[in-house]
Amino acid sequence: xxxxxxxxxxxxxxxxxxxxxxxxxxxxxxxxxxxxxxxxxxxxxxxxxxxxxxxxxxxxxxxxxxxxxxxxxxxxxxxxxxxxxxxxxxxxxxxxxxxxxxxxxxxxxxxxxxxxxxxxxxxxxxxxxxxxxxxxxxxxxxxxxxxxxxxxxxxxxxxxxxxxxxxxxxxxxxxxxxxxxxxxxxxxxxxxxxxxxxxxxxxxxxxxxxxxxxxxxxxxxxxxxxxxxxxxxxxxxxxxxxxxxxxxx
Amino acid sequence: xxxxxxxxxxxxxxxxxxxxxxxxxxxxxxxxxxxxxxxxxxxxxxxxxxxxxxxxxxxxxxxxxxxxxxxxxxxxxxxxxxxxxxxxxxxxxxxxxxxxxxxxxxxxxxxxxxxxxxxxxxxxxxxxxxxxxxxxxxxxxxxxxxxxxxxxxxxxxxxxxxxxxxxxxxxxxxxxxxxxxxxxxxxxxxxxxxxxxxxxxxxxxxxxxxxxxxxxxxxxxxxxxxxxxxxxxxxxxxxxxxxxxxxxxxxxxxxxxxxxxxxxxxxxxxxxxxxxxxxxxxxxxxxxxxxxxxxxxxxxxxxxxxxxxxxxxxxxxxxxxxxxxxxxxxxxxxxxxxxxxxxxxxxxxxxxxxxxxxxxxxxxxxxxxxxxxxxxxxxxxxxxx
Numbered sequence: 001x002x003x004x005x006x007x008x009x010x011x012x013x014x015x016x017x018x019x020x021x022x023x024x025x026x027x028x029x030x031x032x033x034x035x036x037x038x039x040x041x042x043x044x045x046x047x048x049x050x051x052x053x054x055x056x057x058x059x060x061x062x063x064x065x066x067x068x069x070x071x072x073x074x075x076x077x078x079x080x081x082x083x084x085x086x087x088x089x090x091x092x093x094x095x096x097x098x099x100x101x102x103x104x105x106x107x108x109x110x111x112x113x114x115x116x117x118x119x120x121x122x123x124x125x126x127x128x129x130x131x132x133x134x135x136x137x138x139x140x141x142x143x144x145x146x147x148x149x150x151x152x153x154x155x156x157x158x159x160x161x162x163x164x165x166x167x168x169x170x171x172x173x174x175x176x177x178x179x180x181x182x183x184x185x186x187x188x189x190x191x192x193x194x195x196x197x198x199x200x201x202x203x204x205x206x207x208x209x210x211x212x213x214x215x216x217x218x219x220x221x222x223x224x225x226x227x228x229x230x231x232x233x234x235x236x237x238x239x240x241x242x243x244x245x246x247x248x249x
Numbered sequence: 250x251x252x253x254x255x256x257x258x259x260x261x262x263x264x265x266x267x268x269x270x271x272x273x274x275x276x277x278x279x280x281x282x283x284x285x286x287x288x289x290x291x292x293x294x295x296x297x298x299x300x301x302x303x304x305x306x307x308x309x310x311x312x313x314x315x316x317x318x319x320x321x322x323x324x325x326x327x328x329x330x331x332x333x334x335x336x337x338x339x340x341x342x343x344x345x346x347x348x349x350x351x352x353x354x355x356x357x358x359x360x361x362x363x364x365x366x367x368x369x370x371x372x373x374x375x376x377x378x379x380x381x382x383x384x385x386x387x388x389x390x391x392x393x394x395x396x397x398x399x400x401x402x403x404x405x406x407x408x409x410x411x412x413x414x415x416x417x418x419x420x421x422x423x424x425x426x427x428x429x430x431x432x433x434x435x436x437x438x439x440x441x442x443x444x445x446x447x448x449x450x451x452x453x454x455x456x457x458x459x460x461x462x463x464x465x466x467x468x469x470x471x472x473x474x475x476x477x478x479x480x481x482x483x484x485x486x487x488x489x490x491x492x493x494x495x496x497x498x499x500x501x502x503x504x505x506x507x508x509x510x511x512x513x514x515x516x517x518x519x520x521x522x523x524x525x526x527x528x529x530x531x532x533x534x535x536x537x538x539x540x541x542x543x544x545x546x547x548x549x550x551x552x553x554x555x556x557x558x559x560x561x562x563x564x565x566x567x568x569x570x571x572x573x574x575x576x577x578x579x580x581x582x583x584x585x586x587x588x589x590x591x592x593x594x595x596x597x598x599x600x601x602x603x604x605x606x607x608x609x610x611x612x613x614x615x616x617x618x619x620x621x622x623x624x625x626x627x628x629x630x631x632x633x634x
Binding site: 034068069072073076185186187188189190191192194195 | 258259261262263265266269270298299300301304308312313314315319323
C-alpha cells in the first residue's frame with residue numbers, strides 16, 4: 001500500500017499569537033512551530049497501516065524553507081521519505097495548497113491519502129474536500145476509526161452529536177479526527193536515522209489565490225463563567241444573574 | 250524558550266520529544282515515587298523504549314548514536330521535571346555503559362552493551378565508605394588466583410546498582426602496588442548473580458528518592474580474568490576519564506533542575522498577589538528571576554560548547570569541572586529562590602518547590618564535590634605547580 005500523508009507546520013498550541021504590523025498575518029518572530037497536532041494523528045494512523053500492510057509511506061508539505069523541521073519530525077516518527085513542495089510566496093490559501101498536493105499526488109498515485117481534519121493555524125477545513133474534487137476521488141472527513149480490506153475501507157466519522165459509518169473504495173482521501181490512534185514519541189535512534197532519509201524538494205506550481213485576507217484580529221477575551229450547583233437557592237440566583245448581570249431577562 | 254542558536258533540527262526535536270515525554274509521563278508520577286521512595290520499573294522501561302538507555306552507543310550495540318550535545322539535552326530535559334529519572338539515565342549512560350564502551354574489549358562490549366541499551370542497568374562501583382574523591386584510599390582488593398581474581402570489599406552510593414533489572418557493576422579494586430608504594434587499581438565487570446556479590450538498596454535519602462542507590466558487598470567474589478576492564482593497573486585512569494564525562498551529565502542535571510525551578514518560580518510569582526499586585530512586579534523577586542535567566546542562558550551555552558569539545562575528542566578536564574560546578578551551584582540558587590518566592594507554601598510538600606530544593610543538593614556533592622571541582626580547576630590553571 002502506498003500511503004501519502006499531508007502535514008503542515010503550525011504555531012505551537014502554547015504560543016502567544018500576535019497579529020503582525022500589516023494586520024493581515026501572524027507575527028512569526030519568537031514563535032515556536034510544530035507539526036500540526038491533527039496531522040500527527042494522521043501520521044500515526046498511516047504508520048500503523050504501513051506496519052501491518054507494508055508499502056511506502058511518503059509525507060508531504062507545501063510550505064516555505066523553514067518547514068524542513070516538521071518533515072524531519074515525521075521521518076523520525078516513521079515516514080520513509082518526504083516531499084517538500086517549496087512555496088516561495090508567503091501568502092497561500094487552501095486552494096493553492098490543495099492544488100500543489102494534487103499535483104504531486106497525480107505522480108505518486110497513492111492508495112490512500114491521509115491528513116489531519118484541519119490545521120490549527122487557519123482552520124480552513126478545506127484541503128481534503130478540495131483534493132477530492134481535484135483528484136476526482138472519494139473524500140471522507142473527520143474520521144475516527146478505520147478498518148482496512150482489499151481495495152476498500154470501512155470506518156466511522158464524527159458528526160454533530162454522533163457517529164456515521166462509511167465505506168469507500170480506494171484510492172481515497174481521509175481526514176482524521178483527534179484520537180484515531182495515539183501518536184508515538186519519535187524514538188532517539190529513529191531521530192538520528194531520520195537525518196539520512198531523503199527529502200525531495202519540488203518547486204510549487206503557481207496557483208492564483210482565490211481568497212484574500214483583508215484583516216486579522218485577535219478574538220475578544222472570553223469572560224469567566226459562573227458555575228451554580230443546581231440547588232433551589234441557585235435558581236433564584238440564576239434568575240438574578242440573568243436579570244442583573246447578563247441583562248437578558 | 251531557550252536560545253536555539255547552533256542547535257540542529259534533530260537536537261531540537263530531541264529536546265521537544267523528551268520535554269513532552271517528561272511532562273506527560275513523569276511529572277505527576279515523580280511526586281508519588283518521591284513520597285514512597287520508589288524506583289519505577291515502568292518509567293525506566295518507557296525511557297528504554299525511547300532509546301535513552303543506549304543514548305550515545307553505536308547502533309550495532311542497539312544504541313541511539315546521539316552526539317554528546319543531544320545526550321546532554323535529553324538529561325537536562327528529564328532533570329527539568331524529575332532529578333530521579335534524570336539520574337537513572339545519566340548514571341546508566343555516563344557511568345554504566347560508558348566505561349564498558351570506552352575501555353572494554355570486543356567480547357565485553359558484545360556481551361553487555363546490547364542488553365544495557367535494551368532495558369538492563371549497570372552500576373559503577375567507585376565510592377567506598379572510606380574512599381570517595383580520595384580513590385587512592387580504595388580498600389576493595391582483588392587477588393589473582395590462577396585464571397581468576399578474588400575480590401573482597403564494599404562500595405556505597407552506587408546509582409542503579411541494586412534494581413531487579415541491574416545485571417552488574419564495574420568494580421574498582423586494588424590489584425597490587427606501584428613502584429613508589431602507591432596502590433595499583435584495576436576495574437572488573439562483576440555480574441550481579443556472581444556468588445558472594447550482594448546488592449542492598451540504600452534507603453532514607455533526602456533527594457533523588459525515585460532513583461536506585463545501592464550498597465555493594467563483595468565477599469570472596471571469584472571472577473574470571475576476562476572480566477577485567479582494559480589492562481591491569483588502568484583502573485585509576487579509566488575512573489578519571491569516566492568522571493570527566495560524568496561531570497557533564499551532572500552539569501546537565503543542574504541546568505535542567507535550575508530551569509525547572511526557575512519556571513515554577515516565575516509562574517508562581519505572576520499568580521501570587523500581595524499588597525494588590527503580583528509579586529513578580531517587586532524588584533526583590535524580579536531581580537532574582539532576571540539573575541536566574543542570565544545564569545541559565547550563560548551556563549546552557551557553556552555546557553553545550555563543552556559537549557561539542559567532547560564530540561571532537563578534546564580533553565575536557567577543566568571545562569567539565571567548570572560546567573559541573575557552575576550548573577550545580579546555579580541549581581542551588583534557583584531552587585533556593587524558588588522556595589523563597591513561594592514563601593511558606595514553598596516549605597510544603599504539596600508544592601513542587603521543596604522537591605527541587607532537596608534534589609539539587611546532591612549535585613554539589615556527587616561525582617566530585619564542589620570543593621573537588623575547584624581543586625581540579627585550580628590545578629589546571631597551575632595554582633599548585
